[in-house]
Amino acid sequence: MYVLLYTILAGLAILPLFLYLRNPYFTQELRYTVTCILLGLRINRIKRSKPFYSMLDCFLDKVKKHPNKQFIVFEKSSYTYRDVDKQSNKLARALSQHASVKEGDTVALFMGNEPMYVFIWLALAKLGCTAALLNYNIRSKSLLHCFTCCGTNVLLAASELRGAVEEVLPTLREQSVRVFVLGEEEEKCVTEGVNTLSSSRIQQASDQPLDAQLRSKVTLKSPALYIYTSGTTGNTVVLRRKFSASNFWDDCRKHKVTVIQYIGEIMRYLCNSPKKDNDRHHKVRLALGNGLRADTWSEFLQRFGDIRVCECYGATEGNVGFINYIGKVGAIGKEHFLHKANFSYVLIQYDTEREEPVKDSRGFCIKVPKGETGLLVAKITAQAPFSGYANNQQQTDRKKLRDVFVKGDLYFNSGDLLRIDHEGFVYFMDRIGDTFRWKGENVATTEVTEHLIMVECIEEANVYGVKIPGHEGRVGMATIKLKDDMEFDSKATLEHVKTSLPSYARPRFIRIQNSLAVTGTFKHMKVKLAEEGFNPAMMQDRLYYLEDSKGYIPMTQEMYHSISDGKIHL
Numbered sequence: 001m002y003v004l005l006y007t008i009l010a011g012l013a014i015l016p017l018f019l020y021l022r023n024p025y026f027t028q029e030l031r032y033t034v035t036c037i038l039l040g041l042r043i044n045r046i047k048r049s050k051p052f053y054s055m056l057d058c059f060l061d062k063v064k065k066h067p068n069k070q071f072i073v074f075e076k077s078s079y080t081y082r083d084v085d086k087q088s089n090k091l092a093r094a095l096s097q098h099a100s101v102k103e104g105d106t107v108a109l110f111m112g113n114e115p116m117y118v119f120i121w122l123a124l125a126k127l128g129c130t131a132a133l134l135n136y137n138i139r140s141k142s143l144l145h146c147f148t149c150c151g152t153n154v155l156l157a158a159s160e161l162r163g164a165v166e167e168v169l170p171t172l173r174e175q176s177v178r179v180f181v182l183g184e185e186e187e188k189c190v191t192e193g194v195n196t197l198s199s200s201r202i203q204q205a206s207d208q209p210l211d212a213q214l215r216s217k218v219t220l221k222s223p224a225l226y227i228y229t230s231g232t233t234g235n236t237v238v239l240r241r242k243f244s245a246s247n248f249w250d251d252c253r254k255h256k257v258t259v260i261q262y263i264g265e266i267m268r269y270l271c272n273s274p275k276k277d278n279d280r281h282h283k284v285r286l287a288l289g290n291g292l293r294a295d296t297w298s299e300f301l302q303r304f305g306d307i308r309v310c311e312c313y314g315a316t317e318g319n320v321g322f323i324n325y326i327g328k329v330g331a332i333g334k335e336h337f338l339h340k341a342n343f344s345y346v347l348i349q350y351d352t353e354r355e356e357p358v359k360d361s362r363g364f365c366i367k368v369p370k371g372e373t374g375l376l377v378a379k380i381t382a383q384a385p386f387s388g389y390a391n392n393q394q395q396t397d398r399k400k401l402r403d404v405f406v407k408g409d410l411y412f413n414s415g416d417l418l419r420i421d422h423e424g425f426v427y428f429m430d431r432i433g434d435t436f437r438w439k440g441e442n443v444a445t446t447e448v449t450e451h452l453i454m455v456e457c458i459e460e461a462n463v464y465g466v467k468i469p470g471h472e473g474r475v476g477m478a479t480i481k482l483k484d485d486m487e488f489d490s491k492a493t494l495e496h497v498k499t500s501l502p503s504y505a506r507p508r509f510i511r512i513q514n515s516l517a518v519t520g521t522f523k524h525m526k527v528k529l530a531e532e533g534f535n536p537a538m539m540q541d542r543l544y545y546l547e548d549s550k551g552y553i554p555m556t557q558e559m560y561h562s563i564s565d566g567k568i569h570l
Contacts, residue, residue: 025326025423029336032325036338051212052219056125060085070236072115073255079115086207087115088122093205095123098197099154099180103128103214106150106226108177110134110143110165111158113241116182120156125224128215132226135441136161137502142447144168147177149390150226155179156197169193226390235259245269249304252282260284263440264291264472271299280305288312291440291472294330301329313428317399319386319412320345320378322426335424343384347374347418348404352527355432357401365404370422373429376414377401386412436465437473439504445526448507451500452478455493459483462516462524463507466533469564478507479529479541481516488512490544490552508570509534510552512542535560 046053059081067082079087095101107129111117124131132150134143136158143164147155155172157165159181165172172179173193180197238255240247248270252260266289280303287309292300297309313332314321320343322333339345348365349358357365357375368374380386380400388396401411417429431437434445445463452461460481465474482488488510497506511534517525532538534545536557543555545563562568 025334028326032336033338036336047220051216054125054218055224056122056215059122072118073236073238074115075241077115084115084118084122085209087119088126089207089210090202090205091119091123092126092210094197094202095120096127097205098201099156099178099195101127101129101154103217105154106130106132106152106223107154107156108132108134108147108150108152109156110136110161111156111182112136112160113239114158115239116158120182121225126210126215128218130223130226135502137441137504139164139502140167140500141451142501144171145447147172147175149392151391153177157181159183162191162194165194166191223390243269245273248273249276249279249282252284253278256283258283259286259288262287262289262292264289264293264296265440267292267300268296268470268472271296271303275303279303286310290314290332291437293472296472297329313426315414317387317389318378318414319343319380319384320376320414324425326425328425330427331425332418332428333426335420335426344379344381345376346378347372347376347420350375350417350432352432353525355523355525355527357404363403364406365401370420373417373419375432376416376418377404377411378414380410380412431465431474436476438465438475439473441502441504443476443505448476448478448501448505451497452480452493452507454500455489455496457482457486457489457492460516462526462529464526464530466509466530468570470566471570474530475509475570476505476507477509477511477529477534479511479513479516481513488542488544488552494546494551506546508546509555510544510546511539512544534563 063081063085067085068080070078071081071084072079095107101107101124105127107124109117109120109131121131130150132146132152134146138146153176155165155177157179162181165179165181169179169191178195179193180195182197183199185196185198185200236255238251238257240251243266251257267287282304284304284307287300287307289310290312292309292311297311301307301309308327309324309329310327311324311332312321313323322335322339324331324333326334328334347368349368350356351358360366365377378384386396386399388399399413399415401413403409404411415433415435416431419427419429421427435442436445437443443465445465448463449461452458452463458480462479464477464479466477468475480488493510511529517528534543534555536543536555537560544552545555545559547553559568563570
């Protein structure tokens with residue numbers, strides 16, 4: 001009897017060691033599994049709830065639970081949950097009365113980081129409207145493109161962005177878009193076709209709760225937001241108008257911030273800022289985000305202390321994602337059996353020269369073994385749908401791969417090359433296709449190309465991203481062919497890209513060739529050009545660099561080394 005008891009106790013004692021040897025991440029994986037199961041049960045309850053329980057309902061519950069708790073801290077002001085609720089009620093009534101906004105409308109929001117952004121978003125939700133969130137850096141055709149995609153009929157713009165709106169006002173009026181500038185008083189609004197939603201009108205509106213019947217038709221499948229390429233937890237959000245590396249940690253200390261959100265570029269900016277004696281004096285315990293390089297990750301931890309970094313991978317429109325719940329430096333996520341059970345994803349062989357998946361003798365794609373790089377594709381199912389892009393069927397179809405492993409199957413093409421090691425950790429290797437990321441923003445090469453060929457001297461353009469040592473993502477570069485008997489007009493090119501493209505999308509380098517190489521299907525070949533990059537020693541072609549104060553100037557080997565060494569900042 002005692003022998004059996006001792007045997008059981010001994011077995012229990014060595015069980016943790018056995019589990020650790022079999023799987024060093026057992027504890028973290030068990031905790032993550034329990035979290036996923038509980039979250040899944042909660043989501044299923046929400047799906048079955050009647051009436052539908054939306055994010056707005058979640059926010060309103062938080063208002064009832066702790067009305068006097070700080071919700072937003074911004075500069076020298078702070079707003080409680082009750083404050084935000086009342087302000088959004090006022091805005092909802094003002095929008096309904098003075099802008100004729102009603103349930104089912106799509107309203108475009110064109111403004112920077114400030115509390116008003118949140119107030120308006122909640123106000124629109126209370127009216128049963130969809131909010132289209134516009135990047136305040138975009139201008140001209142890019143801005144109009146966003147309106148066309150989401151089918152908006154109302155534009156709300158911050159007063160400081162009035163000039164950008166007036167540039168495209170004639171087209172907006174043709175499309176019957178009602179334009180409202182926020183905050184300006186009526187007597188200051190003198191532009192025909194531009195209305196104002198003044199501060200006085202907003203403050204005169206009632207702050208009492210709105211009737212839920214105003215949004216009675218909203219369902220789980222109703223669009224809440226259009227985002228151009230979180231739930232409410234009850235915590236306080238600290239907002240800043242613009243990111244500042246020099247003030248970041250002071251803000252964290254001042255407001256006792258415990259969780260920060262990042263993109264890879266932000267972490268690099270923080271690491272590149274001058275060192276201070278109080279770098280580790282803060283309460284930040286968790287950093288959530290994506291795009292963090294392994295070297296920056298290690299440097300960040302070494303300098304700023306033991307902060308848990310939770311790197312994630314995903315896309316707004318995608319149907320698969322990963323999360324690095326272990327915290328392994330450099331990984332964007334880790335495979336988990338619950339992921340595999342719910343999402344059918346795989347890495348397939350991809351030919352970077354031909355820019356297409358590799359097929360076997362039967363015409364199907366080929367899976368890559370563990371440890372090798374492949375294109376991430378995810379099966380499109382009812383449980384893992386791909387809704388596509390608003391009013392852009394062509395772009396939606398381009399993201400779909402058909403007949404991947406069997407006739408008739410359908411997969412989402414992520415456009416990302418990943419690698420999964422033998423422990424199941426997932427690593428980002430590269431981006432393919434017609435987009436790249438720079439300064440934390442997605443850049444569509446097709447859009448930049450369309451703007452470049454509008455310059456009088458340019459006949460054809462091939463846009464792609466090139467790597468810069470010490471920088472996240474890729475910077476924009478264009479190889480162009482000039483029209484016959486025309487010279488490169490650097491001044492006209494600069495003026496055009498400045499007025500039509502945000503700063504992060506403007507090509508930093510322009511290479512001039514007599515003809516542009518294409519594939520057998522007449523697609524521009526980008527891979528070789530991207531590999532050659534912006535090194536003058538790698539080419540005989542003329543090469544130009546966009547210098548902020550001088551425009552496009554001839555590129556030299558000395559400039560190349562200065563950029564590569566970080567002496568010239570991009």
